[in-house]
Amino acid sequence: MFISHVDxxxxxxxxxxxxxxxxxxxxPRFSLDLSGAASLLGGDxxxxxxxxxxxxxxxxxxxxxxxxxxxxxAKRFSSFAKSVTLRGKLSQTFxxxxxETDPTALFGTVDCKGPxxxxxxxxxxxxxxxxxxxxxxxxxxxxxxEGRVVPxxxxxxxxxxxADLGQAPASEMHPAHSxxxxxxxxxxxxxxxxxxxxxCAVCEDWYASxxxxxxxxxxxxxxxxxxxxxxxxxxxxxxxxxxxxDGIIGSDRDIVLLRGxxxxxNSITRGSFSLRFSSAAHYTLIRWxxxxxxxxxxxxxxxxxxxxxxxxxxxxxxxxxxxxxxAWLSSLDKxxxxxxxxxxxxxxxxxxxxxxxxxxxxxxxxxxxxxQPQDPTGLLNELLPNDTKVWKQWKATILExxxxxxxxxxxxxxxxxxxxxxxxxxxxxxxxxxDARAAYNGYRExxxxxxL
Numbered sequence: 001m002f003i004s005h006v007d008x009x010x011x012x013x014x015x016x017x018x019x020x021x022x023x024x025x026x027x028p029r030f031s032l033d034l035s036g037a038a039s040l041l042g043g044d045x046x047x048x049x050x051x052x053x054x055x056x057x058x059x060x061x062x063x064x065x066x067x068x069x070x071x072x073x074a075k076r077f078s079s080f081a082k083s084v085t086l087r088g089k090l091s092q093t094f095x096x097x098x099x100e101t102d103p104t105a106l107f108g109t110v111d112c113k114g115p116x117x118x119x120x121x122x123x124x125x126x127x128x129x130x131x132x133x134x135x136x137x138x139x140x141x142x143x144x145x146e147g148r149v150v151p152x153x154x155x156x157x158x159x160x161x162x163a164d165l166g167q168a169p170a171s172e173m174h175p176a177h178s179x180x181x182x183x184x185x186x187x188x189x190x191x192x193x194x195x196x197x198x199x200c201a202v203c204e205d206w207y208a209s210x211x212x213x214x215x216x217x218x219x220x221x222x223x224x225x226x227x228x229x230x231x232x233x234x235x236x237x238x239x240x241x242x243x244x245x246d247g248i249i250g251s252d253r254d255i256v257l258l259r260g261x262x263x264x265x266n267s268i269t270r271g272s273f274s275l276r277f278s279s280a281a282h283y284t285l286i287r288w289x290x291x292x293x294x295x296x297x298x299x300x301x302x303x304x305x306x307x308x309x310x311x312x313x314x315x316x317x318x319x320x321x322x323x324x325x326x327a328w329l330s331s332l333d334k335x336x337x338x339x340x341x342x343x344x345x346x347x348x349x350x351x352x353x354x355x356x357x358x359x360x361x362x363x364x365x366x367x368x369x370x371x372q373p374q375d376p377t378g379l380l381n382e383l384l385p386n387d388t389k390v391w392k393q394w395k396a397t398i399l400e401x402x403x404x405x406x407x408x409x410x411x412x413x414x415x416x417x418x419x420x421x422x423x424x425x426x427x428x429x430x431x432x433x434x435d436a437r438a439a440y441n442g443y444r445e446x447x448x449x450x451x452l
Contacts, residue, residue: 042068042323047076048330053227054275055337056182060227065189066197066215066318067326070300073222074293077286117269118379119247120371122262132271132346133249135339136163140354141254147354148446150366152438153431154358159254162370164351168263173233175345185325192321196314200307208311211300212318218296222289228282233346235271238262246371248379255363257370260350267346273338355446357439360384361432365439368402370447376402390425394432 046069053059067073114133117126140161147159193216200209238245238261245265249256258265277283304315343349357363364383368376377399384391418426 042319042326044072045069045323045326045330046073049326050222050226051334052182052329052332053223054229054231055334055341056176058183059186060223062183062186062190063223064216064220065193065322065325066212066315067189067219067322068319069326070215070218070293070297074290074297077222077290077293080286114269115249115251117247117249118382119245120373120379121243121246123378124247126269129249129269130272131338132342133268135335135342136256136268137250137254138335139339139343140256140352143354147356150355150357150362150438150442150446152358152362152442153435156253156360158252158357158360158363159354160357160363160366161254161256161352161354163256163258163260163268164353165258165260165264165268165347166350168238168261169235169267169346169348171235171237171263173346174230175233175341176231182329185328189318189322189325193318196318200311200314203308203310205308205311205314207303207307208315211296211304211307212315214296214299215318218289218292221292225282225285225289229275229277232274232276233271233341234274235263235267238266246373248367248371248383252360255367257367259371264347271342271346355442357442359435361435362439362442365398365436366443369439369443390421390428390432393421394429394436397433398436 046067049067050063050073053063112131112134114129114131115137117124117129117133119125140159143159143161147161193212197209197212197216200206200212242262244260245262246257246259247265247269249258249269258268300315304312307315355366357366361384364380367383368380371379373379380395380399384395418429421429
């Protein structure tokens, strides 16, 4: 309701005084609505899209669009820059070069650990491997029951994948994934953001135009700063004279046999990804990117309501298209992309062959036949810790025959007097040797081995 003009009469010292009332010609200009708050949405997708800057080649140059989720991005950047560990490092090495950090520290992704590793020749045991081993295990487990089936008794099938790694990769590599669709789709939010900014400027809606421009600049500069870090894959070089790195990783149901040099196996068990900045000063730039995103968030929240209806629609259009692009980019399976980087760029397509064996006993004997360790005792006892009288007799016979193969290989015929065992124990012993024989037959058939 608007008041044009009203005279109010009152008495002041016995005289009539005319008091003009406040004239309101239009409502206040300042107001708050939900259009500014729209920039707070889509934070998780925006952070995930930022994480892709190191995976896709050229992505660092494609961040020039008005991205939503500025508040979430600002918090993530600020948390990373202010971490206690990082501050301690920067205080000592501000001008040093080649500062490395874990990508998970910046983007909050799960640092997936790999399974236990047992070396077949050196005796090395690693209770926990790295992300690359976890990727390999997931790839092999995804095959399910596919692969070559070894005939024999079946209780709890075990999948065994033989990974022939070939030559060791370089101790330091810079893998990158190229995707033409990613580069093509990135042009859409860029074009929409620049176009809406220009249209608002033509219509002289400087609130909307300048705030869209702030969003474009904040996202673009941040991608450039993050993209300046090298995405590096590294693994330790083996000592000279190291034996073959053959070994075992896996769980009770899925096992991978790694065959190759010590360096090749190290790339699986000890390989890791990291971000390498040219100097610690880049962390200060990340801090300023966080400040820039906070400024973007507050300015859009307070000032976009002052724009015209057309300007607000242009602003929301730029955020909407950018949010769709971020959602699409974050929906891409990062693990699949990392697997592709590891298998194609780092390991250069190793040969993976999967076998399915009916029992764990069969699987263990099959593994010993494939790996041919010089002293299989420790490996056998670790994989099959059973220590009853029957199991001890079976292990002793198997170990002897593995060391000195002869006729009637892996059978109970060489045990001698079985009368020391009860009938039930003899039946169990017979089943165990059946499993061992099935493993040998499968090894000879599928690996093309006539005899040992």
